[in-house]
Amino acid sequence: MCQKSISISYKxxxxxxxxxxxxxxxxxxxxxxxxxxxxPYSNFHVGAAVRLSNGEIIAASNQENAAYPSGLCAERVAILYAHAKFPEASVESIAVTASVGGQMCETPTYPCGACRQVLAESEMRSGSPIRVIIGGEKLTQTMESISALLPFTFDNLPKR
Structure with a gap:
């Protein structure tokens, strides 16, 4: 057996x-x-904004649906739209904020697992890290790469 550990760095x-x-x-x-x-179902409002290598900023919000799993998180809406609109540009950074009942959350609200995986694959596609900025009313945290939020990614698909 070999024991290993992971540490993350953030500000x-x-x-x-x-x-x-x-x-x-x-x-x-x-x-x-x-x-x-x-x-309308969760009253949890999330916003995400991505800065691209071409200088563009794409911002989006979460969109719920009565068929609950059919809704989309703000992070995925923003990053996937950015890739569709500017396929040659890479994502340099993403910022995420959230509010409940019109009041911004005091502390950072992190992306869900699905969003972390999409961000990680975007980082892998471009070959450069995506800076992560997670903001709350009282506290904001930054990480230099999505790997701080998802150190183990799903990437074992067969190579073409």
Whole structure:
């Protein structure tokens, strides 16, 4: 038997103090996008904004459906639309915020497992890390790669 361990590195910013202007701008776009969420069942409004290598910012929100698993998370809506609209551009960073009942969550709300996997594959496709910015009203955390949120990815598909 061989025992191994994983450690992750991230930064915390209280009330976004000291957070880079580019990151704050992306968080603001995510927060604005969350206002467009369609969340009549959970009342949980999530916004995501991705910055692309061509300078474009794509923002999106979660979209629920009465057939519950048919809805989509903000992170996947944003990243998949970005890939469809700008297939040659890579994702450089993603910001995520959430609110409940019109009140922004105090602490970071992390992407679900499915969103983490989609982000990880996007990172693998481009060969460069995706910076992650998860914002709350009182606390924001940043990671230099999606691998901090998903160290083990599903990627054992047969090679073509």
């Amino acid at each position: 915390e910013y209280f009330r976004n103090e000291g957070l880079d202007l580019k990151d704050r701008t992306l968080l603001d776009r995510a927060k604005k996008a969350s206002e467009g969420a369609y969340a």
